[in-house]
Amino acid sequence: MQDDAATDVDAGAPTLNDEKGAYLAALLKRISKRDDAAFEALYRASAASLFGLAIRVTRTSEAAEEVLQDGFIKIWRFAGSYDPDKSSPTTWMSTIVRNQALDYLRRNPYSxxxxxxxxxxxxxxxxxxxxxxxxxxxxxxxxxxxxxxxxxxxxxxxxxxxxxxxxxxxxxxxxxxxxxxxxxxxxxxxxxxxxxxxxxxxxxxxxx
Known part of the structure; x- marks a missing residue:
């Protein structure tokens, strides 16, 4: 019985991913109200992974930097449209950056x-x-x-x-x-x- 109880507690305990997701979602909500500090915090928390995504698509650091910059501009502009019931903050932002990367490839067909x-x-x-x-x-x-x-x-x-x-x-x-x-x-x-x-x-x- 004790083992079962421990399992139940573990299953209900928030994971690090849950905590990070909640943190990013809170930042996006603040950004939707044009909170500059929240935007800076979001950039620090997610720029590295999003840059990695951009460079995997574009294959060059120069292109990835441009994609990341454009992606964060869109994140700033459309933060209010983020719906936590439809996707995690990471998935939502990754979709934006990936689409920016694909747009870059279409605009620059011979990089x-x-x-x-x-x-x-x-x-x-x-x-x-x-x-x-x-x-x-x-x-x-x-x-x-x-x-x-x-x-x-x-x-x-x-x-x-x-x-x-x-x-x-x-x-x-x-x-x-x-x-x-x-x-x-x-x-x-x-x-x-x-x-x-x-x-x-x-x-x-x-x-x-």
Whole structure:
């Protein structure tokens, strides 16, 4: 009986997560009334984890910093819309920052991270087999060719080949139909192949 009683007490005891959630929820309520001190406290308590989320999506610290800043601006503006009955404060804020990160990727379809990843993967022989077959050039030249594609083609190819996303994941990231994503990738690869073939075609009647 004593063991059962102890179990009941433990089950009803608040956990650290519960306490942190209540603390953050209280801060959001104060922020909804434009409490600057509460906003500073919320930033100190959650910025590190939210920055980690932003950097996992964007892959660069510079982009993550911008995303985090924009995310906290939205948290400040919309704190009054937070409903503790629908989600935890952490989940609510993470959703805001994640959406900001995805918006950043849509606005910046060819961020420097893709070139860096391309250099690394081609140098180590870790590039996708199909892409390596279709576009057999060095990393620097390939990056230049990719830079000539349309923004949506660059983004789709980068997400597919350098981040390993499936076509359905890319469609979600770019907020586009999966058929459209397939078209972006196939046409982008066709353009890359044409660029490579044009480079290797002799220019008759001139020096090269």
């Amino acid at each position: 420097g991270v893709y070139v860096e990843e391309l250099d690394e993967r081609v140098a180590t022989g870790d590039a996708d087999t199909d892409m390596a077959h279709q576009v057999s050039v060095d990393a620097e030249r390939l990056a230049a060719y990719i830079g000539r594609l349309t923004p949506v083609q660059r983004q789709a190819i980068a997400l597919a080949y350098f981040r390993g996303q499936s076509q359905s994941e890319i469609a979600h990231t770019l907020n586009a139909p999966i058929g459209t994503v397939k078209t972006w990738i196939s046409r982008g690869l066709e353009s890359l192949r044409a660029m490579v073939e044009a480079r290797h075609t002799p220019h008759h009647g001139g020096l090269y």
